[in-house]
Amino acid sequence: MNTTRPRKRATILDVARESGVAPSTVSRAFTKPGRVNDVTREHILGVAERLGYAPNPMARALESGHTNTLALLVPDITNPYFAGVIKGAERAVARSGRTLVLGDTQESAAAEEQLVRRLGPAVDGFVLSASRLPDDGLRRAAEVNTLVLLNRAIPGIASVVADYASGTRQIIDHLASHGHQSAVFLAGPPESWSGRMRWDGLRAAATDMNMTVKRIGPYAPTLDSGPAAADAVITSHATAAVCHNDMLAIGVIRRLVERGVRVPQDVSVIGFDNIFGADICTPLLTTLAEHTQDAGARAVDALIHLGQQRSRTVKSWQLPTHLVVRDSTGPSRLR
Amino acid sequence: MNTTRPRKRATILDVARESGVAPSTVSRAFTKPGRVNDVTREHILGVAERLGYAPNPMARALESGHTNTLALLVPDITNPYFAGVIKGAERAVARSGRTLVLGDTQESAAAEEQLVRRLGPAVDGFVLSASRLPDDGLRRAAEVNTLVLLNRAIPGIASVVADYASGTRQIIDHLASHGHQSAVFLAGPPESWSGRMRWDGLRAAATDMNMTVKRIGPYAPTLDSGPAAADAVITSHATAAVCHNDMLAIGVIRRLVERGVRVPQDVSVIGFDNIFGADICTPLLTTLAEHTQDAGARAVDALIHLGQQRSRTVKSWQLPTHLVVRDSTGPSRLR
């Protein structure tokens, strides 16, 4: 079947001609309502509506120098953890009347760098979520672009991070209250900034509570790594396993159950992230929740704010975390 | 802490001045390599590199009329079903050197329409996934925009849809092979095009197999609707429930189990979509899988293709579906 190709869009000139005013007046009717007579304005808006006119963002950008477009880069779009971040960012961006460009860096620093370079001139700034770029790569990117880091912190660049210090303390407290005296941490990728934070926090909190934690791994933060990680847990005789993230935790639980280890009676398992799946696996997963939507929104708001001030002050925000206790944790079998 | 605001980007004029040629020559050095002397070109490219010059996509778009940007609109970004679509689309877009703009329509036709209108001038085309727009709204949108529909079909507009006819047949065959003689369909939102296709397919396939299906609902396609839907299943005394999607199915199973109904011994449950969660709930969910990544990619490729031809031929693609049999279905208790 055939249809015609989309007809040419109406421009500000069409609207101007049709309503018998100058283009500049049409422009003002849209952008500075007070600057033009109300009845003229109504008329123009009517004509514009009838012609299906919408201002061309490209042309606007060319003149004003900013594009009203923000980019969000995530390592892997399908990872449910980022779904919340994306949603929050999208909301915040839409609320401000801007447009969101989404980029998937495929967990690769090279891809991320290239994306930043290519998208750079087309957007007003970037939110880099769980960036894979090394510190100096980030600094270089920040020279030409406005950017906000999400769950990554380096001096001189704005960032929004989850409060892992508190979060890991909550985890340790929870385990301690159930009589656990030691735990293993199943580590994620070594490059992961949040992974480092989680481990550091865990260790500090454990020391305070007279608990011991041991780190094993690294494991890929996926369901598939569950078996290897679970087997290591069994070997360790630990009563509690804290996993780098929920995906890994769910994989671990599945394998433990397969091998006849009961969760939580024999081993308690905790994850990080509180992804969608944590609420539907069996047993329901105890996990440290970040407010990912808030984080995404906050990062975007910060970016917008940053773009508006002349000489900028770099800030950082820390977002609360809270432990969602479900069914995968319980009293230590040694108690 | 203070940093300076990002420095101004180099323009084509800077490069031209610095390399002692006219701006047009610089432009050609980038866009039509054969049109300029090789040594001049090398020189220009060198200078450009040194200045960190990257062409401004906005200015380019203004002149050429196309933006190398495509938009993907989905009803709800956090819905895991769309994660695959987004990923596939993102890949395809990146592969073609273009940019993806992601929009969340919040399940609202009004929001969708507004988004199309606002984004329209800034993108070369749209992939509308599970569009909430009524048919004529869609036709109107197609007049000014190049667009491809995903899991929605109306004459005159290109589309990519899952093969629900085959899919529902697979479902019915599977149930029949387990001795089920009737089933209930827990319907989703009445506006849902795919919901209609699913129901139509189910009914046709059931007739062929001498089975009966009854539709109940509508229910919101979410976990939260599970209880209401599950209770209706119990009341119906059905031996099998086919749910509008996996979210609903998981919610239904949870409620059934709570009420002492065993799955699949007492009732078999089937979903649609094969979302991430289908593989981690208990029992693992039998569900009809669509190849969402392929679908996203295919839609994007179709869109790109569509944008390139002069007088266009509107095509439609049908993508295969396959039943993933897991643990939530089994023999009918009545057999």
Added chain:
DNA sequence: CAAATTATGGCAAACGATAGCCATGTGATG
């Protein structure tokens, strides 16, 4: 060797919208 090509690069006009500046008309103020 004249004529015709071809290669190469410059000039200037778009593309669509914005904003600074100016011109006109209106009503208020003294």
Added chain:
DNA sequence: CATCACATGGCTATCGTTTGCCATAATTTG
């Protein structure tokens, strides 16, 4: 009634890039 302020709208340069057209030089052709 002169002066002034303000409201309103037009004119025009501008943003960064592409592209059609022209000029010049170099090369080929007969």
